[in-house]
Amino acid sequence: MTFDEVKRVAPARVVFDSLSEIRLLAQNPLRYRRQVIALKHFLAQEGCTGLLLDDLTDDADDLNMHSLVHGVIRLEHNALQYGAERRRLRIFKMRGRSFRGGFHEFVIRKGGIILFPRLIASEHLDGKPLAEPLLSGIGELDQLLGNGLDRGTSTLLMGPSGSGKSSIAMQFVMAALARGERALFVTFDETKAILMKRAAGMGWHLDRPIASGQLVLEQVDPAELSPGELTGMVRRRVEADNVRVVVLDSLSGYQNAMPAEQFMLLLMHEMLTYLNHRGVVTILTLAQHGLIGSMQSSVDLTYLSDTVLLLRFFEAAGKIRRAISVLKKRTGRHEDEIREYRLDNRGIRVGPPLAEFQGVLSGSPIYTGQHGALLTARSNGHS
Numbered sequence: 001m002t003f004d005e006v007k008r009v010a011p012a013r014v015v016f017d018s019l020s021e022i023r024l025l026a027q028n029p030l031r032y033r034r035q036v037i038a039l040k041h042f043l044a045q046e047g048c049t050g051l052l053l054d055d056l057t058d059d060a061d062d063l064n065m066h067s068l069v070h071g072v073i074r075l076e077h078n079a080l081q082y083g084a085e086r087r088r089l090r091i092f093k094m095r096g097r098s099f100r101g102g103f104h105e106f107v108i109r110k111g112g113i114i115l116f117p118r119l120i121a122s123e124h125l126d127g128k129p130l131a132e133p134l135l136s137g138i139g140e141l142d143q144l145l146g147n148g149l150d151r152g153t154s155t156l157l158m159g160p161s162g163s164g165k166s167s168i169a170m171q172f173v174m175a176a177l178a179r180g181e182r183a184l185f186v187t188f189d190e191t192k193a194i195l196m197k198r199a200a201g202m203g204w205h206l207d208r209p210i211a212s213g214q215l216v217l218e219q220v221d222p223a224e225l226s227p228g229e230l231t232g233m234v235r236r237r238v239e240a241d242n243v244r245v246v247v248l249d250s251l252s253g254y255q256n257a258m259p260a261e262q263f264m265l266l267l268m269h270e271m272l273t274y275l276n277h278r279g280v281v282t283i284l285t286l287a288q289h290g291l292i293g294s295m296q297s298s299v300d301l302t303y304l305s306d307t308v309l310l311l312r313f314f315e316a317a318g319k320i321r322r323a324i325s326v327l328k329k330r331t332g333r334h335e336d337e338i339r340e341y342r343l344d345n346r347g348i349r350v351g352p353p354l355a356e357f358q359g360v361l362s363g364s365p366i367y368t369g370q371h372g373a374l375l376t377a378r379s380n381g382h383s
């Protein structure tokens, strides 16, 4: 009956949904195999591609089938402890061509299926000479960094909650926008509205660059977005929209949605390598636990990042202040000093190097120097 119908319609593709029905009708494995071979020859004769769907009710037959067909693609569907389910597929074989191995994530949603091919960073070496570094626009901050952030490197901003990680990342984004470059800011734990409000409070108006498409602000629910989808999104912005600066704020929020820490490191490694090859400036923020005292981050990303900036609160003259220092910079020289910085309604200010600090790395720095060296409030600033 199937044969007659195929002859009548002369389709380019036939889908058999599913093999378990044929298996059931055939009654014994030998007959089943014969029928599938007959089907295969018939379809080949008719010049028609056959898609056989198997719901994997009978595992034993699997391997038998694999040898008969040209290609085998296996779909998986996993429910995580928390968050949306994840789907992925893997190509087991595809005769006569090389294919990308490993798991590729996909989502099924209104409008169809979207596949996110696994990223292989080394395929994306673009070999362009690196352009000039990205300067923040704050002279003291650029000096601290030994001349801004280099293209094709990643920077980790580490510090306790409220220390100003998102704001410093935004400062670099604003500097890139001012130079006419495009930027992507992915926010995991703040809503777009809060982020825009804080930015406006610091004198940065994001509406216009967002409306013109120069700045892409993506608010992402880490529980809903699969790692593959995040990578896919970043890639699209880099390749189609020519984004030159990418901020992921913060990885702490994202990490909670990951099945395992190891997974997060592999994903970030692949993504950062890709972005570096593309000459993008990547800024990651990571919240450290505990506002003061000994600090820890939930995942160690320092070895993946080319530059690490450390933000700290400190106390002096009865006020809470903020200090910034560079822990490392792979691409060159940087200052070893600690500088104070302040956030106010006109943006960020960074002061001169302060030598008299103790215990910055421990998380409770003590400033033992002259109070006159510290930054004072600007006339219309608050903090």
Ligand SMILES: Nc1ncnc2c1ncn2[C@@H]1O[C@H](COP(=O)(O)OP(=O)(O)OP(=O)(O)O)[C@@H](O)[C@H]1O
Binding pocket: 159, 160, 161, 162, 163, 164, 165, 166, 167, 168, 198, 201, 202, 250, 287, 343, 344, 345, 382, 383
């Ligand atoms: N307009 C402003 N004037 C003065 N201080 C401000 C202003 N805007 C923000 N701040 C300070 O900056 C802090 C928030 O900075 P930011 O959101 O960049 O920190 P964060 O390290 O990203 O925090 P989180 O870990 O919560 O994301 C506020 O707690 C506030 O102290």
Ligand SMILES: [Mg+2]
Binding pocket: 165, 166, 167, 190, 249, 250
């Ligand atoms: Mg933040």
